[in-house]
Amino acid sequence: MKPYLLLLTVASSLLFAVSSKQDDKTGLIWQDNHDVLKVTKTHAKAIEYCQKLKLDGFEDWRLPTLAETYTIVDVRVDRPALKKGFEVRIDDRFWTATPFAGNPKKEAWRISMSYGEAEPYNNTRTYHVRCVRGSVAR
């Protein structure tokens, strides 16, 4: 990243509310702004939406896999079954990037943030999207 961009990012995160949140445990950075509440997409459009997303000066956003999504789920709490630290906390269904291996062309995994349950569903359905960037640190 160019130095001025870095400066701009640092400055903007100090001056304005940041639209994303880094998970200290995994290192993944999650979208966490009003659009998470507002935007719903079909599976294909959700993938495209994340790829095109520009947020906090970054353009390398993507739709999280099911396993990645579970790193921010806490099934020991409910409505939403979401770990602490997120501003946008909605009790609704989200798409994951993981296709359903039993019917990969037509179904993908969705996760309900009510309780944290995951099931494969028809990829033409529209659900919420929370994009991610970075990779899981091991």
Added chain:
Amino acid sequence: MKKYTIFFLLSLLIAINSFGNNKKSGSVILDKRNGIYWQDNLSSQKSSEDWDDAILYCDQLSLNGIKHWRLPTFEELFSIVDYTRVHPAIHPFFSFVDEGSYWTSTDFAATEARAWTIDFRTGETYYSYKTTNHTVRCVKNIPAKSTKESK
């Protein structure tokens, strides 16, 4: 040409895998990442217990001289799901798998009458009533000393 290479690699993998199966030391799988042993014998395919009995079953289990097992947590059981396949959707190093739901030790947040299960037909996660019978695969923490040795 590429096709044949893939086919060759695939058959090699299958060969290694079946070798591993034969070699498997008496139905226990070492999981270094989670720091636990997994039960993997006929009982981890055929068992059917309600939640209370599942806990009791694991506590009374003795396998390869290892005693006092426990139910896996939701996160532990989720880590052995393989979402790239179905029927069963489990990592291929497990040999004894029931195509159905398995118990976890994790209580459901909304009511203590339910606990979390994972269905290894597809990997679906669900909160089931504790009075329902499901399959049981127990785990056991690797003692701190042997974790050190294996690293």
